[in-house]
Amino acid sequence: MPRRLCETIVCLLVALIGVGTWLISPFAVVSGSMSPTLLGPHCEFTCEHCGTRNFRPLEAELPLDGRLSCRGCERTGPRAAELPVTPGDRLLVDRTAFAVRSPRRWEVAALRLPHEPSKIAVKRIVGLPGETVSLSGGELYIDGRREPRPAELAHLTLEKPRVPEPPTQWKLGGDEYFVLGDFPAVSDDSRLWQAGPGVAAQLLIGKPLIVHYPYRTLLWYGRPVHVPDVSSIRYIR
Numbered sequence: 001m002p003r004r005l006c007e008t009i010v011c012l013l014v015a016l017i018g019v020g021t022w023l024i025s026p027f028a029v030v031s032g033s034m035s036p037t038l039l040g041p042h043c044e045f046t047c048e049h050c051g052t053r054n055f056r057p058l059e060a061e062l063p064l065d066g067r068l069s070c071r072g073c074e075r076t077g078p079r080a081a082e083l084p085v086t087p088g089d090r091l092l093v094d095r096t097a098f099a100v101r102s103p104r105r106w107e108v109a110a111l112r113l114p115h116e117p118s119k120i121a122v123k124r125i126v127g128l129p130g131e132t133v134s135l136s137g138g139e140l141y142i143d144g145r146r147e148p149r150p151a152e153l154a155h156l157t158l159e160k161p162r163v164p165e166p167p168t169q170w171k172l173g174g175d176e177y178f179v180l181g182d183f184p185a186v187s188d189d190s191r192l193w194q195a196g197p198g199v200a201a202q203l204l205i206g207k208p209l210i211v212h213y214p215y216r217t218l219l220w221y222g223r224p225v226h227v228p229d230v231s232s233i234r235y236i237r
Ligand SMILES: [Zn+2]
Pocket: 047, 048, 049, 050, 051, 052, 070, 071, 072, 073, 074, 075
């Protein structure tokens, strides 16, 4: 093959990989704020009574006796200290999603934090530009009317345990989105930001497509080897 053609093919391949990585970027989930939808470093156990799989973000507060309870049947489970720590999920994020359409209510988005744009977080969009958002009794209100949750999100708590006092009503600007974590007890999100609740549209990076972590640790001649755990792959709609 002529050298020129080889060079062209190599350049094209490099460009394709570059563009591909930009369009679909990998990110690691570093906090438990979206648990149980997306997991940061966490402990997990399967309840011996009802079979529910339970996940506990590392930053969640422990009960006094250190024992975890099952979110399915509320019975007491193992001590947190006895459980190994599982690393956080890794995501592939589609950066083109919001270039072709506007973000929708209830969808999960990767974004830059407004007060710290170098940090990337994953949150759920609940308020759209121009809306007035309020949270009361674990329910979302938009412009004063209760906004029903999709059935698949019925298990989420939209309460605000870390908001000490009012205001619990927020007015969004013309290109701002209100975002919440699925695990409000540890989530740093629109409810808490001093500079205002809104995430400007330009800070929304894209939509997580695939969760492709954690790795499973195997022993290879006595050394730990991390291989992708295919059973852990989940898709986000
Ligand atoms: Zn249980």
